[in-house]
Amino acid sequence: MTAIAVTGTGITPFGKRDESLKTLLLQACREALLEAERPRVDALFIGNFIGGPLANQEILGAMIAGELGLGPIPTMKTEGACASGGIAFRQAYQLVKAGEYDCVLVAGGEKMTNHPTETVITAVNYAMDNESSESFSGLTFPGFFGVLANRYMHEYGATKKHLALVAHKNRMYALNNPISQFKKPASIEEIMNARPITEPLGLFDCSPISDGAAAVVIQRTNSGGVEVLASGQSSGTPLMQEVPDMLRMNATYTSAQQAYAEAGFGPKELDVVELHDCFSMTEIIAIEELGLFEHGHGFEAVEQGQTKHGGTIPVNTSGGLLSKGHPIGATGVAQIVQIVQQLQGRACNQVDGAKIGLSQNLGGTGAYSTVHIFKKAGV
Amino acid sequence: MTAIAVTGTGITPFGKRDESLKTLLLQACREALLEAERPRVDALFIGNFIGGPLANQEILGAMIAGELGLGPIPTMKTEGACASGGIAFRQAYQLVKAGEYDCVLVAGGEKMTNHPTETVITAVNYAMDNESSESFSGLTFPGFFGVLANRYMHEYGATKKHLALVAHKNRMYALNNPISQFKKPASIEEIMNARPITEPLGLFDCSPISDGAAAVVIQRTNSGGVEVLASGQSSGTPLMQEVPDMLRMNATYTSAQQAYAEAGFGPKELDVVELHDCFSMTEIIAIEELGLFEHGHGFEAVEQGQTKHGGTIPVNTSGGLLSKGHPIGATGVAQIVQIVQQLQGRACNQVDGAKIGLSQNLGGTGAYSTVHIFKKAGV
Numbered sequence: 001m002t003a004i005a006v007t008g009t010g011i012t013p014f015g016k017r018d019e020s021l022k023t024l025l026l027q028a029c030r031e032a033l034l035e036a037e038r039p040r041v042d043a044l045f046i047g048n049f050i051g052g053p054l055a056n057q058e059i060l061g062a063m064i065a066g067e068l069g070l071g072p073i074p075t076m077k078t079e080g081a082c083a084s085g086g087i088a089f090r091q092a093y094q095l096v097k098a099g100e101y102d103c104v105l106v107a108g109g110e111k112m113t114n115h116p117t118e119t120v121i122t123a124v125n126y127a128m129d130n131e132s133s134e135s136f137s138g139l140t141f142p143g144f145f146g147v148l149a150n151r152y153m154h155e156y157g158a159t160k161k162h163l164a165l166v167a168h169k170n171r172m173y174a175l176n177n178p179i180s181q182f183k184k185p186a187s188i189e190e191i192m193n194a195r196p197i198t199e200p201l202g203l204f205d206c207s208p209i210s211d212g213a214a215a216v217v218i219q220r221t222n223s224g225g226v227e228v229l230a231s232g233q234s235s236g237t238p239l240m241q242e243v244p245d246m247l248r249m250n251a252t253y254t255s256a257q258q259a260y261a262e263a264g265f266g267p268k269e270l271d272v273v274e275l276h277d278c279f280s281m282t283e284i285i286a287i288e289e290l291g292l293f294e295h296g297h298g299f300e301a302v303e304q305g306q307t308k309h310g311g312t313i314p315v316n317t318s319g320g321l322l323s324k325g326h327p328i329g330a331t332g333v334a335q336i337v338q339i340v341q342q343l344q345g346r347a348c349n350q351v352d353g354a355k356i357g358l359s360q361n362l363g364g365t366g367a368y369s370t371v372h373i374f375k376k377a378g379v
Numbered sequence: 380m381t382a383i384a385v386t387g388t389g390i391t392p393f394g395k396r397d398e399s400l401k402t403l404l405l406q407a408c409r410e411a412l413l414e415a416e417r418p419r420v421d422a423l424f425i426g427n428f429i430g431g432p433l434a435n436q437e438i439l440g441a442m443i444a445g446e447l448g449l450g451p452i453p454t455m456k457t458e459g460a461c462a463s464g465g466i467a468f469r470q471a472y473q474l475v476k477a478g479e480y481d482c483v484l485v486a487g488g489e490k491m492t493n494h495p496t497e498t499v500i501t502a503v504n505y506a507m508d509n510e511s512s513e514s515f516s517g518l519t520f521p522g523f524f525g526v527l528a529n530r531y532m533h534e535y536g537a538t539k540k541h542l543a544l545v546a547h548k549n550r551m552y553a554l555n556n557p558i559s560q561f562k563k564p565a566s567i568e569e570i571m572n573a574r575p576i577t578e579p580l581g582l583f584d585c586s587p588i589s590d591g592a593a594a595v596v597i598q599r600t601n602s603g604g605v606e607v608l609a610s611g612q613s614s615g616t617p618l619m620q621e622v623p624d625m626l627r628m629n630a631t632y633t634s635a636q637q638a639y640a641e642a643g644f645g646p647k648e649l650d651v652v653e654l655h656d657c658f659s660m661t662e663i664i665a666i667e668e669l670g671l672f673e674h675g676h677g678f679e680a681v682e683q684g685q686t687k688h689g690g691t692i693p694v695n696t697s698g699g700l701l702s703k704g705h706p707i708g709a710t711g712v713a714q715i716v717q718i719v720q721q722l723q724g725r726a727c728n729q730v731d732g733a734k735i736g737l738s739q740n741l742g743g744t745g746a747y748s749t750v751h752i753f754k755k756a757g758v
Contacts, residue, residue: 022510051505053432058505059460062614062746066621072633074612075747076466079456081438087455091470098477126430126437131401233453235441242445254451367441368454 004096005225006216006374008036009337014212014325015181021048021055021111024213025064028330029107033068036217042101044068044075045092047085047108048329050123051077055111064107081127082278084108085214085332086361086370090231092218093372102220108333109213120209124328127364129238142206142279144240144365146198149281151246153200158284158299160200164191165302166280167204167322174319177348181210181325205280210325214334226340229356230373232258236366243366247296249282251369252289252360259358259371260291267291271354272342273313274335276362276369277320283307286360287315290371309351317342317349332361336372343376355379383475384604385595385753387415388716393591393704394560400427400434400490403592404443407709408486412447415596421480423447423454424471426464426487427708429502430456434490443486460506461657463487464593464711465740465749469610471597472751481599487712488592499588503707506743508617521585521658523619523744525577528660530625532579537663537678539579543570544681545659546583546701553698556727560589560704584659589704593713605719608735609752611637615745622745626675628661630748631668631739638737638750639670646670650733651721652692653714655741655748656699662686665739666694669750688730696721696728711740715751722755734758 010031012024019027025046033039046060057063061075078088085108092104112120121140128135152158168188174180186204194202218228234254237243244250260266267290275290277283284298292313293301301307307315318324318338321331339357341347355376362369389410391403398406404425412418425439436442440454457467464487471483491499500519507514531537547567553559565583573581597607613633616622623629639645646669654669656662663677671692672680680686686694697703697717700710718736720726734755741748 020510022508049437050431052429052502056505056509058428058458059508059617059743059746061459062743063508063617065614066616066618072613072615072630074469075459075614076470077458079437079458080440080454090453091455094474094477094479098473098479100473100477123431126435129401129438129442130435131399234451235444235454236451237445238438238442239445251451364438364441367438 002220002222003227004093004218005221005227006218006340007221007225008032008217009340010215011179011334011337012213013179014210014327016113017211021051021057021109022063024211025060025107025109026067028213028215029064029068029105032215032217039103039217039219041070041073041103041105043073043104044070045088045104045106046077047088047332048077049079049081049084049110050126053123054115080368081363082328083332083361083363083368083370084329089333089336089372090233090370093228093231096218096220104218105215106218106333107213107215108330110327110329111211112209112327113211132239134240139240142198142201145279145281146201148246149200152281155247156296156299160192162299162302163200163205163280164188166283167191169308170277170316170320170322173317173349174323177319177324180319180323181208182323201279207278207321207326210327212325212327212330214330214337216333216336224377226343226377227375228372229375230259230262232256232371234369238364238367249285249289249366251366252286252362255369255371256290259373263373269356270313270358272317272339272351272357273315274318274338275315275360277316277322278326278362280322290360314351317347317351332370335359335361339374343374381599381601382606383472383597384600384606385597385719386600386604387411387596388719389594390558390713390716391592392558393589393706395492396590400430400436400488401442403590404439404486404488405446407592407594408443408447408484411594411596418482418596418598420449420452420482420484422452422483423449424467424483424485425456426467426711427456428458428460428463428489429505432502433494459747460742461707462711462740462742462747462749463708468712468715468751469612469749472607472610475597475599483597484594485597485712486592486594487709489706489708490590491588491706492590511618513619518619520744521577521580524658524660525580527625528579531660534626535675535678539571541678541681542579542584542659543567545662546570548687549656549695549699549701552696552728553702556698556703559698559702560587561702580658586657586700586705589706591704591706591709593709593716595712595715603756605722605756606754607751608754609638609641611635611750613748617743617746628664628668628745630745631665631741634748634750635669638752642752648735649692649737651696651718651730651736652694653697653717654694654739656695656701657705657741659701669739693730696726696730711749714738714740718753722753
């Protein structure tokens with residue numbers, strides 16, 4: 001029986017890289033194509049957010065297809081802020097499922113470190129509604145998630161230490177990931193006492209500025225690979241003033257519910273999860289919205305070690321955005337690379353016997369979310 | 380029997396507009412939704428090229444879905460330079476055909492006139508391969524198409540007058556299009572004597588810098604609308620040095636062949652065409668690549684008036700990019716608006732009895748091309 005499966009993965013080191021966006025994408029794509037044993041590729045989709053202003057380059061689709069010698073295939077870039085990579089993968093999955101294509105190469109990449117921080121922040125803020133009073137009054141992404149963290153702490157009794165426990169877990173995982181941006185251990189104390197960014201978020205609570213790329217081959221196949229079981233995608237308001245409940249991230253919840261419905265099972269079946277920890281606080285909200293833990297109890301699960309090896313469900317074994325790094329367009333694809341490698345039994349921070357995995361990719365302050373569910377071959 | 384059809388169209392005036400990119404997109408979307416009698420929309424895809432650097436705005440998908448009150452639907456932006464709009468429509472068509480969605484709102488837009496020309500050119504040049512020697516040595520889009528025009532004239536005996544005839548035809552059509560950027564007639568002499576941009580291309584041979592947006596509703600329906608019969612998409616090298624034959628635009632040819640194969644007929648069945656006349660020369664190449672006229676004979680067809688009313692096939696009855704305007708992300712969707720209105724018998728420059736129409740949208744110097752074929756209801 002044929003299945004829709006990921007048959008190849010590729011990823012570059014994340015962090016401050018000398019290579020251009022084009023070179024990073026080519027490196028990840030070549031690795032994925034070789035691993036998939038050079039399939040005939042019918043289409044190429046690339047997740048990227050701000051290639052124009054930061055890398056002086058759009059038309060990544062045609063350029064990369066040409067350089068790889070894939071022929072005159074259909075190709076495009078998809079953009080949904082930090083969910084650009086997850087969206088690219090979803091398009092590929094839907095069109096392979098539909099029989100439009102047999103094999104699609106999906107890549108994601110961003111080049112961000114070659115500019116002053118102000119330039120990067122200006123470009124990243126394209127992901128806010130820039131005609132809104134929130135943008136005019138200076139709300140930023142750390143600002144939004146800082147407000148969310150304050151509200152969460154006020155409402156449920158969580159503390160800065162719970163945020164630090166998330167950052168610490170992901171940092172410890174990152175130490176074992178050869179491609180991660182941060183390879184230096186950090187103690188809970190160091191994390192809690194780090195330079196404040198937006199109270200209560202400190203330096204370690206915020207994902208960094210990164211370069212990097214990732215790629216996967218998704219195809220209809222009857223031999224091997226990691227099966228793709230389901231895809232969900234949802235959207236939400238980019239405005240804080242329109243969020244009905246600051247402690248809910250509706251796009252994450254809805255996209256997960258869609259994916260569980262398509263897979264035919266819920267979060268209890270999951271063995272490993274990669275989710276969008278753009279801030280430590282975002283991870284706590286996401287484990288609740290994905291149904292891994294109850295609303296208002298995510299921070300307790302973190303404290304009990306339930307999101308680590310030996311706990312209920314290991315989360316962000318790659319090191320996450322916080323410590324693996326967050327080259328924006330690459331992130332959604334890189335999450336899938338980690339889940340696929342987990343289900344193949346060859347990941348960094350391998351979860352023994354992992355059979356079912358989930359990846360969740362967020363864009364903006366909840367403007368986009370994609371969720372994908374994967375199954376180990378032959379299970 | 381159900382068909383996949385365009386059931387609503389919307390378009391803003393093109394040109395120098397006071398409205399923001401968001402407002403323009405909302406205006407086009409609202410018009411299309413009202414015309415389609417407010418269907419339940421399952422997804423929103425937006426074609427846009429350089430919203431970040433020129434309009435300070437990405438995440439157009441979530442923002443527009445939110446403002447329109449469409450709920451937490453899946454949404455994204457697609458980018459393929461000037462073919463961004465055609466690509467957005469293709470994704471929608473494929474996913475409605477696959478049964479993933481019943482109804483998709485497709486929009487395209489760009490805001491370009493609120494910057495100095497140098498800023499716009501820098502952003503537009505994101506559509507070149509900017510690590511190439513061609514980019515470093517200063518090749519631009521007018522440069523590329525100027526070389527192509529010189530080669531065409533040398534090879535086939537065409538003259539500047541043939542280019543002027545294309546520009547003149549499209550200008551005359553634009554006079555009757557209420558949304559077109561240019562409403563002032565121009566004579567052949569005026570066009571031929573205009574300020575040179577890149578020899579042999581003068582001011583009227585080049586599409587302008589424009590603001591504007593367009594939208595269509597595509598859905599599975601058993602009542603009315605203009606049926607979508609076929610979609611083709613192809614890509615090509617963005618580098619002049621890798622083009623095997625300067626007088627061929629392979630992406631245009633291949634995407635057209637795909638669409639003809641899906642439709643089950645060739646160019647002889649077409650009654651009206653909108654194609655990508657970013658330069659007057661590009662229209663002559665495109666009528667050849669689409670199979671409307673033989674290679675090397677397009678300029679003669681233009682001279683004989685074969686691409687006007689009364690000729691073999693009226694081309695760019697909207698005024699085309701040259702005179703209707705070219706707000707980049709909007710263009711591919713605006714072409715579809717014109718073809719749909721032609722097949723509904725209510726277009727500007729209506730072609731009597733038009734039953735079958737085609738739209739072709741190019742990105743870069745042949746890096747992307749999409750072709751779509753449409754059929755009048757009940758034919």
